[in-house]
Amino acid sequence: MAVHFFHTSDWHLGQLFYNYSRQFEHEQFLIWLIEQIKQKQPHALLISGDIYDVINPSSTAQKQLYQFLAEAHAVAPHMQTLMIAGNHDSGYRIEQIEPLLEKYNAKTVGLVRWRADRSLDMDRLILPIYNPQQQIVAWCIALPFLRNAEIIGFNEHTQDSQSAIEYLHETLIEEAKKRKTDDQALIIMSHAHMQGGQESDSERCIIGNQEALSTTLFDHGVDYVALGHLHKPQKVSQPFIRYSGSPIPLSFSEKNYKHQIVEVYIDPIHEQPEQRFQFSALHIPRTVAMHRLTGDLEQVMQQLKALPADKVITNIEQREYVDIEYHSNTAPPLNLRQQIEDILPSEQYRLVRLSRKRLALQLDDSSHSKIDLEPPTPTQLFSQIWQNMGYDSNSEVSSDFLTLLEEAQEKQRQNNTGQ
Structure with a gap:
């Protein structure tokens, strides 16, 4: 018997993006997903963790989930929604709502539980999917x-x-194989970082290779692995081991991802082996555009002026994001942000970040042949730090520093004399 399901993950409901709410973007995604469920009528929806963005989600984020479950059940009463906790979720919290979930034909697994005899509670971890x-x-x-x-x-x-x-x-795969029949598929839903998975810039600081798991954990008896944790849609090692990715870009490094959910059909006893597993990507429409501008200040200003100015967007949550990284070794003008905001149409865009990236310093050939082992003097060190910060040499500032240095040295001499 064939099974038909949707695979999605990493919703991060309640995320604040540079202190801006993503409620509108999540709302539009969930409306789109309800329409896909209504049209396609899958047997199950698998949500592979990171349902919320934080362990203690806001009431608004929780309401979004519960409202979605109610609407999904209304358009597809037979569909099961199966969810697991991710590293951003509280396993205890999402399991506490089991009575509510049952009403909407949904189940959640937040924790790995053990029985009194210290054996694994497998009944909570191995779930049947029905047609x-x-x-x-x-x-x-x-x-x-x-x-x-x-x-x-x-x-x-x-x-x-x-x-x-x-x-x-x-243990779980062995037990699941005992329970299933030849015409039933075996699926694993997991929130983990797998070896070979490609993470985004925003994830590298929190994931790290130490926790990456091997795909050899999934033997040949597994028909599909529905992964969550990495935000880029991708296969890992085998076509049936997949990350669905996040439904919206959660950082500017993800703005070019083709956000999607995965639609999967599995027929374990199909006569043609290559037809037993089929999947397709259902691409999610982008509802709020993201713009990343880079270059020197002149180039950035030109890019700003080239941005379309053809909309008036009343709702601030729907305005397009702008991220600016300009390249310079000199200190910024004091009114730089104001200059940019004067150019940027405020009723269409939101300037969420303005940062400066220093250019690599070019050293002359003679500097490579000399190695100075003498430690820098306080004056040299101050001058070096001051210039690295992008500020020009200033006689008044240098004089103030020398005055402070002399006062500190005099105080040190007095302390040494008094000992």
Whole structure:
């Protein structure tokens, strides 16, 4: 029996983008997703973690999720919504709403739980997926973001992080295979960083290679791996191991991603092996444009003047984002931001960031042949730091520094004399 489902992840409901709410953008995505569900009528919707942007989401963000669940259930009553907690979510929080979720044919897995005998509670982690005729068409292993406190030290197989992760995958896959029949698919939903996955600039500072997991955890008996955590849509190692990516760009480094959800069909007993697994990307419309301007100040000003000025956008959440990084080794004019805002049509755009990137200093050939082992004097050090900050030499500032230096040296001499 074939199973048909949607794979999405990393919604980050409630995100503040340079202190601006993303509520409108998330709202438009959810309206679009409801329409896809209404048209396609999948058996299940898999949300692979990071539902919220923070562990304690705002009431507005929670309301967005609950309203979506109600509307999705209204247009596709048979569809199951299966969710796992990501590293941005509180596993306890999203499991507390189970009575509400049941009303909308939804389930969530926030934590890995263990029984009193220290065995794994597999019934909460292996979930059946039904078709409209209430026949089981697939089994889904739901693995939330694995925190060490929840998986280490429970038995002889979980003495450290690596052994615990291997034990969890091996045990759950083995048990799921016992429960499934040949005509039922096996799916894994996981929020993890897999080796070979491409992260965005905004993710590199919080992910790191230390936690990257090997795709060898998923043996040949698995039909599809629905991953969350990385925001770029991509396959990892095999076509059936996929990140759906985030539905909206969560940083400027993600503005060129083709944001999507993944539509998947699996027929485990199809006569043609290449037809047993099929997927397609459903691209999500961008509702708020993002502009990144770079170059020297003159180039940036020209780019600013070239931006279209053909809209009046009343709602500030719908105005287009502008990020500026200009290249210079000199200090900015004091009124630079005002100059930019005077050019930028305020009723169409939001200037969310203005930053300066220093150019690489060119050294002459003679500087490469000389190695000065003498430590810099306080005056030399101050002058070097002052110039690196982009400020010009100034006799008045230098005089003030020398005065302060002499006062400090005199105080030091007095302290030494008094000892």
